[in-house]
Amino acid sequence: MRYHIKNERGYWLPGGYGYTQDPAEAGVFSLADMEAFNLDGCSLERASCVSADYVEKLNMEED
Structure with a gap:
């Protein structure tokens, strides 16, 4: 499972x-x-169900 992390x-x-x-x-x-x-x-918070490959691609684009 994948998650969003949230604080104040x-x-x-x-x-x-x-x-x-x-x-x-x-x-x-x-x-x-x-x-x-x-x-x-x-x-x-549980992240919406998207493929792990797509999420990894998005995260790499922002780095």
């Missing part, structure tokens, strides 16, 4: 570098991706 500042952008109020711009993270993050004060 908004949704995390891809890679965890910044925030957005728009869920469509939010990064999509797997549980393995999140192992390195400090998620204190964050909530996870």
Whole structure:
């Protein structure tokens, strides 16, 4: 499963570098991706069902 990470500042952008109020711009993270993050004060929202390859392509384009 893939998730959006959200805290009081908004949704995390891809890679965890910044925030957005728009869920469509939010990064999509797997549980393995999140192992390195400090998620204190964050909530996870299940990302919409899209293919993992498409999500990876979108995340790479923004880097």
